[in-house]
Amino acid sequence: MTTNEIRKAFLDFFASKGHQIVPSAPIVVKNDPTLMFTNAGMNQFKDVFLGEAPVKYPRVADTQRCLRVSGKHNDLEEVGIDTYHHTMFEMLGNWSFGDYFKEEAIAWSWELLTDVLGIPKDRLYVTVFEGDEKEGLPKDQEAYDFWKRWIAEDRILLGNKKDNFWEMGDTGPCGPCSEIHVDCRSDEQRNTVDGKTLVNNDDPQVIEIWNNVFMQFNRLKDGSLQLLPAQHVDTGMGHERLVRVLQGKSSNYDTDTFQPLIQFISKECGIPYNMGESTGKTDIAMRVMSDHIRAIAFAIADGQLPSNNKAGYVIRRILRRAVRYAYTFLNFKEPFFNKLVPILADQFDGVFPELKAQQDFVQKVILEEEISFLRTLATGIQRFERYAAGSGTVDGEFAFELYDTFGFPIDLTDLMAREKGLSVDMEGFNKALEQQKSRSRAATAVDTGDWVVVGEGDENEFIGYDELEAESRILKYRKVSAKGKEQYQLVLNKTPFYAESGGQVGDTGLLIGDESIRITDTKKENALIVHFTDEIPEGFNFNQPVKSIVDKQRRGQTENNHSVTHLLQAALRQVLGTHVQQKGSLVNPDYLRFDFAHFSKLSDDEIAKVEAIVNKKIRENIQLKEERRVPYQDAINRGVTALFGEKYGDVVRVITFDENFSVELCGGTHVKSTGQIGYFKIISESAVAAGVRRIEAITGEAAETYIIQQNKLINELKGLLKNPKDLVKSVEALFEENTKLKKELEKAVLAKASGLKDELAAKAENINGINFIAAKIDLASAEAVKNLAYSLKNMLDDLFLVIATDAEGKPGLTVMISESLVEQKDLHAGNIIRVLAKEINGGGGGQPFYATAGGKESSGLERALSKAREFLV
Template identity: 40%
Template sequence: MSVEDDKKELEWPMDKVRSTFINFFKEKHGHTYWGSSPCVPVDDPTLLFTNAGMNQYKPLFLGTCDPALPMSKLTRATNSQKCIRAGGKHNDLDDVGKDVYHHTFFEMLGNWSFGDYFKEETIAMSWSCLVDEFKLDPNRLYASYFGGDETTPPDLEARDIWLKYLPAERVLPFDAADNFWEMGATGPCGPCVEIHYDRIGGRDAAHLVNADVPDVIEIWNNVFIQFNREADGSLRPLPSQHVDTGMGFERLTSILQGVDSNYDTDIFQPLFEEIRILTNAPRPYGGKVGPVEDIGFIDMAYRVIADHVRTLSFAIVDGAVPSNDGRGYVLRRVLRRAVRYGRQNLGAELGFFSNLVPKLVEIMGGTFPELIERQDYIISVVREEEESFSRTLDKGLQKFTDLASNEDNNGVFSGKDAHYLYATMGFPIDLTELMAEELGMTVDKDGFEAKMKEEQEMSQAAHAEKMAAGSGKDMRMVAEQTSHLVHTLSVPATDDSAKYTTEVLDGSIVKALFIGRGETEDQIGFVDSVTKESSTVGIILDRTSFYAEQGGQTYDTGDIVKVGDSATFRITNVQLYGSFVLHLGIVIDGELSVGDSVSCSVDYVRRRPISSNHTMTHVLNYALREILVNRPAAEGKVSTGVNVDQKGSLVDEFKSRFDFSWNGQLTPQQLADVETLVRDQIVKETPVDCFVAPLADAEKIGALRAVFGEKYPDPVRIVAVTPSPVTEILANPQDAMWNGYSVEFCGGTHLTNTKEAEAFCLLNEEGIAKGIRRIIFVTLDDAKKAIATADEFETRLEAASKLDGGDELEALVKVLSMECNSLVVSTVRKTSFRETIADLLKKVMAYKKQRMAGMTDEIKAKAIAAGEVTDGNKVIFRFDFGANAKLGKNVATAFTKKITDKAIMIISADSDADRFLVLAMAPKGVDVDCKAWCNAVIEGTDGKGGGKKDSAQFTVPDISLLDSAIAKAEQW
């Protein structure tokens, strides 16, 4: 039965549930539909994954949203948000499969108010949505509210509103853990009301609310953001009150479809059937739980695999890939957990997991078309990771079984063994813990961590706000500060349009002075004047020519000087908070006060390379797509299924770093072609035009390159590296000729013509995660210096190539090889240099081989002569011909034929490889144990080799130990 057939049989198929919710708020209550943000956050480093519907609206709650963004105009919004809770603070990964209601990927239905309606309206809408729209039995609904604690009064307002809809015995108070929401240790927060549903009904289930009973579940949480949590723990009322709600889409669907579990809905059932087919599972999914009922953990495997393929597919399509750290490591754990269950519990063959992706796309692609667009890419990433793990899975499972069956373990799987599975078999510790739990064992986690050289970084990345060095003050501005500027100080938004000029800006007015959060009596941080004694301070002007850090481009530096006075403010950092540009730095001289007239003097010498690097980043972006995607397509080559999409950038005065999606290392020819194409744009002296246009018009440009998941203002600034102005592109947006140039949305500073970049040098290309590559390049003087360095080194290589294979070339190649590794030159030319050096090394080796062949007779004669004058039955012969064991054996054989009463030990240094050879041989009848002799000589050296009593040879990897080896040989 197809997915569509399944839906026809249901009164409430999942797509209808989702659309009904959204249309209720959109059409009946004036909400704007605001689509789901990616489940991999684009601009929030505090999160591993998007874990709630409110994540994308944080700038609105914090008062830091750029007023140019369309989001800033929102007052009411609704959507269904893609969420992942695996790793970090919110982590359900360990519980998935063990019960019938946990997920790592889920959808959160939500409605939001930004300073518009509040508690009365929210609760009324929620009640109407559930009872009138979805026809839920009101007798099965319960509401919980914040009952207060020793620091915060109860939310009696919410309670009283709920009493209009529910009897008192179903309106229940709970503590802050359940009914008070906070974004973090400080910041916006407030009480919430949760709506719970009793699946069974016909009873008093009040005592089961928040008791973690699957029959009485929370379905909707309404958060009232009305306070700001201060650093001292106190609550300060916010100037604007917001509403943030979230309802579990899967839970609501299960209720409407009349089933006991999310996994019994049409969201999961088609996946289960596909899993059964692909794995040839022992039986269909039966909803069983626990080792007694779910024998062999068959149903647990179904749940794990179905949940995890959703998580991986959405995470990959939104920009993450399995890797060794951060969110990538979480995804690797998720995939390996699913593959292990499929292989071990369902008997699946290699490749089953990636083959499940098309069914997921069929089920959810209609709502999330990005799955359809990138299905091949998802499959390729999953298949590669699945195959990598499968190579060691069977061996690892057997090793786990062997280790777990140790009679001495007393029910505890040792940390040492867990570390072995982690390091050797690629088993994450939580996978080992899960397998141990299935056997009734625990894992010695402390022992595991003690064995780890470095604990794997799993926590969410710390958000490092820029602060002036050494101040120790909190110079961030959040909702409290931006609200104070607007409502108390009446400071207008900063006009930063002059940031694109290259002249001193006179006549700016100081509108506010900030000395840090918690640094004033009211804790907000604004003062009327500052001096040198104020340490780090921040200035907000009515207009500025300084560029605030954003869009991957670093901030400007320079001076703000008081007009008609010597007061000078040294700018070391510039940050953007909502509509305000904050200039951070220190007062060098004099006093600066609110209302002062000042001039803005940007360090344009520093900005020039920044602008150059930024413009050429755009050109590089175009060149990568042209060389990797467009040209192969034009030549009829098969697509890899991977596009070249920007995944991040950092532009400063020293270099540009550009991250992009691509599977596999770029070939030397591809890198050469990219570098050539970028340099051609400089030679062609292509104009760079910037123009601000309505977003709707700009998005019609066929050649436009936009960053996936990025939010763009309306109107938006277009930067085009083309012979024609942007206005001409807008007049003919679908003209194919624009595909030959760079056209992007960008708010950064740029050159006016590519010729101003002067030079371009691609220094490095490397992989930073699965499917993500990074290029670093320089322009201007740094690029010219790199090119000159490469030219000089190439001249030296050419001179070396003219030498024969003698000792002079050998010494020169050693020097050139070491220098090449440290050269700051184009990676294209460095690759060529290494190839040339490799050819020269072959020439040197051929020379040395020829020289050694001619010296064999001489070496033999010297060895025999040494034997004739040496007393005793052992001869130690030192002659450096490298670690050539074949030559050494020839010499030793000739010696033992001529000198029949002595054993010989030959020691030869190989200075090229920093090693030496130890070889011993004894003629018949001579009582010398050659292997024992060699072992005594190499003891404590990490030497490797072997042999027998009459002949042995070893190589020692450290030539500095040669003299002590000779001494040991003599003493033995």
């Protein structure tokens, strides 16, 4: 069976058992503060497990794209090294929400694996929870007894809490689980070593294939367990592992899931790929590339661009890991990784169509990231070469700098060091790495208390499309601590407060009872609408009704900016082309930010055209047409604009401003007619990532104020320039005059440097045959200092020169050493400057014969000059 046939067999089987087949959620998580990425099939159903959302279908099955590269589930370092771990993988799953439980789940998993897919029964083992005395949890005898109906008892193994009690996190739904393992070894190997001894022992040929989780409990903040209102089944089977078993391979990478990618890589680099469990560097590199392209491509398709923070940093790190392997072991010195995208898109066409629909965009983003990183990689290698000259040990902090700044894994630094006969200070590297991890953990640590239930009901209804005030009841609250700040979160039975979503910020306002609570923000947590406040008055009566009041002015300004993003996207598509797609947005009361797919800077003329179209639509005062419960597929068939990376429900909300202009799926709040927006003005246009441009704009009073300020600025400039007839020409004349004066100043500085050259040469002191000059000079131009240093080097043999400068309170140091001294005396200007720079509270670096540094403390310049002498003693 092929990869696609196996996936279809799974979904068809559970459809025959009454399961609703649902689409995969995006790999990027948006409304769950505990997750960056979807790391398990159950993530999209988390609110159902918690009882925070109604059960739509009691039985569900799907294939979910997952990513495990951060947090509790982190397989990144194993990927490519072994044969069965992956960053992005497909999780085949079936769920029961308060419907069937252990008996059916076990029976159906056995039926599918043995009867439908034909896996030999004598190759299967199962595990069940052995119990935990400390927690007061009994052995899962129920699951054990159900398994005895299908499999020999000596193949039912007891597992501890680590292996057979599944928990979503430190808190949340959990329960015992029953894993199914497959022994993929040869008959000879199976006759030699009993397979049961290899289960859960990291044997690459005896692997877990399926996990049946029986959700029975909710883990509270204090560690205790409470029974869930209903019992659920949550199963997950790794599709890649299943394919490997059914295709009789010893590695996931030998299946038709990965081989099209690997064979393309092999052909392009001219290096054959060795099937099986090869540990050769080139084979590992091909596995890394074929795995990582999946994670990166789907993350970008789902809306997460590579960047320097949070989820974007994770994606960039995976991409750079792949490119580094390609560069180091497969000799791809030019961008290549992006060429895998079309192959991948074809493989998943019809399964996850999001990638095929955005193939060109995804490939372009990866290409630009590759170009950037290959530049960085080359710079890092040059930096290492300069540092390593004349050094016996690579300092741990320097190795960490290469890792953190240039994306060099420590094994690459170690490899380059060994090639030069050097060693790496691993203790120092690990210390710096742990310090960074500690900082990261501290920055993201959130201590969330358990919900305190104070009211009955679970409506949690949003009425803010129609009302900005409501009579509400508080259902529950909890305390949250983050970064040393305490806040409270509250859930209401019904609320007019809009929860941050789709780029629109959350509402603020008041809850008024016998005392008032100021709401500072509103966010979504899965299906919950959560209201934030910094303080709850002591003795506040939670059982009383409260009046919920949204800040109307703030909401109105936000609606202006949100509605205009719809007009803006439509205008951009008119001016630039239909390839324009929204890639992100921020809508708040002060301004709007709109990111969109486009590969070149907008010209002034294009910006003017976009502004003109939007302002025309504002003047037309187009009435909002809002449709709240449109079947999703009907909306798509109508050609309604939807966002990639959004998880839409069965019914959607359609926002229309002129049927022939702007029709979009959107859950945000909007103006009743476009005239309310007033005026639209773009204030900046820039690149935010490869293939993504960003527009920042303002509306209404903010736009009016901006125009007034710009006119005021122009009038002030005219006044300074004596009211010229042509302001532009007058400013250009000033620039020309300034350029002329700068050239004259440079000549004067160079003349001064030339005079200093003879003066300093005369002061050269002979120390052990070395011409030593250490002097503080009055020369503001860095270029002039550099020219002076090179001139002195040409005048004096065996020169050791240290120059100190203090230009407008900014201290600087320059070290120049003759090549003869670098070779004979083992001197290195780059290493020396790092030592001297400490005296001025600064840093620097450079080549063995020339280096510079800057600092903050001018008072340390004399100490630095004095310390320079120590290198010659």
